[in-house]
Amino acid sequence: MSINRRQFLKMVGVSTVVGIGGTAVFNGLRNSGLEAAQTSPDPRTLTAKRWGFVVDTSKLQSDEDYQKCIDACHSIHNVPDLSGLPEEIRKRQEVKWIWTDNYERTFPTAPEDEYQNPELKEKKFFLFCNHCAQPACVRVCPTKATFKRKDGIVMQDMHRCIGCRFCMAACPFGARSFNWRDPRGKDDNGKPFVNPEKENKEYPTRMIGVVEKCTACTERLAKGMQPACAEASNGAILFGDLEDPNSEVRKIIATKYTIRRKPELGTQPSIYYVIGGGEHAG
Amino acid sequence: MYDSGKIIAGLIVFVLLVTFPFISNMGKASAKPKPSIDTPVINEMAVKKCVEPKEFMRAEHMQLLNNWRDSVVRNGDRIYVNTAGQSYNMSLQNTCMNCHSNKKKFCDECHNYMAVNPYCWSCHIQPKEQPNEQPKENML
Numbered sequence: 001m002s003i004n005r006r007q008f009l010k011m012v013g014v015s016t017v018v019g020i021g022g023t024a025v026f027n028g029l030r031n032s033g034l035e036a037a038q039t040s041p042d043p044r045t046l047t048a049k050r051w052g053f054v055v056d057t058s059k060l061q062s063d064e065d066y067q068k069c070i071d072a073c074h075s076i077h078n079v080p081d082l083s084g085l086p087e088e089i090r091k092r093q094e095v096k097w098i099w100t101d102n103y104e105r106t107f108p109t110a111p112e113d114e115y116q117n118p119e120l121k122e123k124k125f126f127l128f129c130n131h132c133a134q135p136a137c138v139r140v141c142p143t144k145a146t147f148k149r150k151d152g153i154v155m156q157d158m159h160r161c162i163g164c165r166f167c168m169a170a171c172p173f174g175a176r177s178f179n180w181r182d183p184r185g186k187d188d189n190g191k192p193f194v195n196p197e198k199e200n201k202e203y204p205t206r207m208i209g210v211v212e213k214c215t216a217c218t219e220r221l222a223k224g225m226q227p228a229c230a231e232a233s234n235g236a237i238l239f240g241d242l243e244d245p246n247s248e249v250r251k252i253i254a255t256k257y258t259i260r261r262k263p264e265l266g267t268q269p270s271i272y273y274v275i276g277g278g279e280h281a282g
Numbered sequence: 283m284y285d286s287g288k289i290i291a292g293l294i295v296f297v298l299l300v301t302f303p304f305i306s307n308m309g310k311a312s313a314k315p316k317p318s319i320d321t322p323v324i325n326e327m328a329v330k331k332c333v334e335p336k337e338f339m340r341a342e343h344m345q346l347l348n349n350w351r352d353s354v355v356r357n358g359d360r361i362y363v364n365t366a367g368q369s370y371n372m373s374l375q376n377t378c379m380n381c382h383s384n385k386k387k388f389c390d391e392c393h394n395y396m397a398v399n400p401y402c403w404s405c406h407i408q409p410k411e412q413p414n415e416q417p418k419e420n421m422l
Contacts, residue, residue: 038363039361078407150358159351159355201407203375204375204407206405
């Protein structure tokens, strides 16, 4: 017996209509029995339409001011510390959620000239994920492991990451780090990358071969807490809703001169830097 | 039939080889897994209840954990309201393992028996267990 294309399509059509073909069958088979249960957000969760940061560089003076925030973030999130590795390897394999760099490398396309405040050129700037409104990393991720949440946070799902590193190539801000080594491993001197004595037992580590980055502390926002860096920064890092004209971050952006990193790329970064702010600044 | 002796002898050897694992293990069923719920937190509970009934958890905990993961990571919903109407924080590391702090006697007991190797623990931190035995690394 053989059927032609026309007969086959008729058969498929009729069987779908009477419900013995198509998705009806598969949906019936996939019943996992969890219909009665429900999920909901934690009532303490801080909400916004688009979370953003304001970094006031004038409030960050000593190296300690920076290190305090970096340590707060990295210890809470069990970020592996590769400082025990030889310098050359460490540079390439370093895992960082928040770090610092100089003016030139932070704002490579910002206008500058030889008479500019020399302090500015020597100053360090905080760098972390910009949680862009149009994130390039999200567009290129083949597994949707990185995605944009409704509140504007660019989130990373470590369960789905296949370690292809497209996102690292796409991100213009270098905010993403690849786990070249098992974060549970040790360096040549036997020093663990994540110290089991100091690790945060409430937060996972990552595994070798996944990409990680700042998640704007989604786990803390769910408990009604500010991101760890903002909390440790003594007001130098402010966190708030960019879509709310009455939020503190919007008030600062409206009244002070702020710049963003590489705005010409069109990713709409959500970190605003208040520049200057010495005695003479307004 | 030519060479019948060799063929039959060969067949016998073949059948013996193939059935060897079955023959050698006959009547030696390994002990059924007995996951233990003997942990300080569970012992203190007046009514020993998991987030869902025992039978459901036994059969469906993997789907439940998958749904929890998707809900928390992808939707940001962290509260689970169970069929009895009670709320729980959806967290393997902080909710499940808070009670079931005996991973070796609880998780591994069945997982080893069934020869499944879930890779939860390559990222999630397992509870420190009381006996000084080092848990075996079962990373990928």
